[in-house]
Amino acid sequence: xxxxxxxxxxxxxxxxxxxxxxxxxxxxxxxxxxxxxxxxxxxxxxxxxxxxxxxxxxxxxxxxxxxxxxxxxxxxxxxxxxxxxxxxxxxxxxxxxxxxxxxxxxxxxxxxxxx
Amino acid sequence: xxxxxxxxxxxxxxxxxxxxxxxxxxxxxxxxxxxxxxxxxxxxxxxxxxxxxxxxxxxxxxxxxxxxxxxxxxxxxxxxxxxxxxxxxxxxxxxxxxxxxxxxxxxxxxxxxxxxxxxxxxxxxxxxxxxxxxxxxxxxxxxxxxxxxxxxxxxxxxxxxxxxxxxxxxxxxxxxxxxxxxxxxxxxxxxxxxxxxxxxxxxxxxxxxxxxxxxxxxxxxxxxxxxxxxxxxxxxxxxxxxxxxxxxxxxxxxxxxxxxxxxxxxxxx
Numbered sequence: 001x002x003x004x005x006x007x008x009x010x011x012x013x014x015x016x017x018x019x020x021x022x023x024x025x026x027x028x029x030x031x032x033x034x035x036x037x038x039x040x041x042x043x044x045x046x047x048x049x050x051x052x053x054x055x056x057x058x059x060x061x062x063x064x065x066x067x068x069x070x071x072x073x074x075x076x077x078x079x080x081x082x083x084x085x086x087x088x089x090x091x092x093x094x095x096x097x098x099x100x101x102x103x104x105x106x107x108x109x110x111x112x113x114x115x
Numbered sequence: 116x117x118x119x120x121x122x123x124x125x126x127x128x129x130x131x132x133x134x135x136x137x138x139x140x141x142x143x144x145x146x147x148x149x150x151x152x153x154x155x156x157x158x159x160x161x162x163x164x165x166x167x168x169x170x171x172x173x174x175x176x177x178x179x180x181x182x183x184x185x186x187x188x189x190x191x192x193x194x195x196x197x198x199x200x201x202x203x204x205x206x207x208x209x210x211x212x213x214x215x216x217x218x219x220x221x222x223x224x225x226x227x228x229x230x231x232x233x234x235x236x237x238x239x240x241x242x243x244x245x246x247x248x249x250x251x252x253x254x255x256x257x258x259x260x261x262x263x264x265x266x267x268x269x270x271x272x273x274x275x276x277x278x279x280x281x282x283x284x285x286x287x288x289x290x291x292x293x294x295x296x297x298x299x300x301x302x303x304x305x306x307x308x309x310x311x312x313x314x315x316x317x318x319x320x321x322x323x324x325x326x327x328x329x330x331x332x333x334x335x336x337x338x339x340x341x342x343x344x345x346x347x348x349x350x351x352x353x354x355x356x357x358x359x360x361x362x363x364x365x366x367x368x369x370x371x372x373x374x375x376x377x378x379x380x381x382x383x384x
Binding site: 009010012013014020023024027028030031034035042044046047049050060061064065067068069070071072075078087090093096104105107108112113115 | 169172198
């Protein structure tokens with residue numbers, strides 16, 4: 001039977017692996033779609049704008065967002081595994097770092113929308 | 116040749132070189148995009164951070180599954196690097212281009228000297244972020260070490276995050292010595308743990324660049340795909356190529372790039 005240590009390692013590794021593959025595939029797919037569609041690119045754009053544009057650029061934006069969300073997702077898995085292992089304070093630390101990351105995402109989105 | 120293909124090839128080269136030399140790739144990507152393609156440094160830094168996440172998560176998945184990284188320590192220090200990275204990314208948006216170029220030139224010079232000194236000493240030329248060690252903190256053959264000076268290390272990790280968010284690198288140049296020298300963790304544990312932390316750090320910094328509209332998707336996409344592919348190729352090639360040759364070649368490139376970055380900082384190019 002799998003112990004808490006192995007569960008922690010395997011869970012985080014699985015999230016990191018899946019997140020990376022999904023994100024890179026979305027970015028590559030978006031690039032192919034944008035190239036086939038032709039036309040000029042949108043230039044430097046905020047992520048929210050890219051997602052609104054649709055087409056290949058939206059895929060690229062979604063891929064980049066997925067990539068940046070992969071490390072926080074690994075923290076969620078770590079928090080659950082640590083909680084199950086009885087390491088409550090470490091689980092709380094993982095949740096705190098996750099909250100910091102999400103707060104930075106929300107703050108960046110709000111500041112970007114306001115400017 | 117279309118620009119997208121050139122960007123993808125540059126990313127491939129940076130990813131492969133980075134994996135062969137144990138670097139995240141950011142130290143190469145920013146000068147390539149800035150000097151080679153004329154992309155503004157803020158945009159190059161943002162693109163680099165997204166690339167660094169890809170190389171970190173790919174490598175960390177292997178290190179964490181094998182029990183090489185001290186995940187608990189990485190999470191504890193992550194609080195410092197995340198806050199530092201956000202601060203660095205905000206500051207980067209306020210600094211003039213020439214000052215950023217000057218800071219990056221200083222970082223390049225430091226990294227080149229550290230790499231050459233490490234190589235001459237017969238050790239690893241740089242922290243090898245993909246190296247393996249059967250003895251791991253969470254593994255069955257865990258090395259007997261106790262992390263010391265945690266508050267100081269959290270403070271140091273804030274600095275690492277700050278450098279990452281400001282200059283678009285992973286921050287391993289700060290976190291590896293911090294974990295190894297300050298916290299007394301074995302070198303390979305420090306490298307693997309730093310690799311895990313880099314994803315958290317780079318993600319925190321990348322949000323500011325992504326939502327501020329600094330990143331051009333058509334420029335970033337081929338670089339990210341190229342870097343991810345290059346890192347996988349570099350990892351497979353490592354061990355087949357003599358590291359000493361790579362270090363000499365790499366040092367030559369770094370000296371040239373440092374000079375070019377310094378010239379940009381001084382307004383000469």
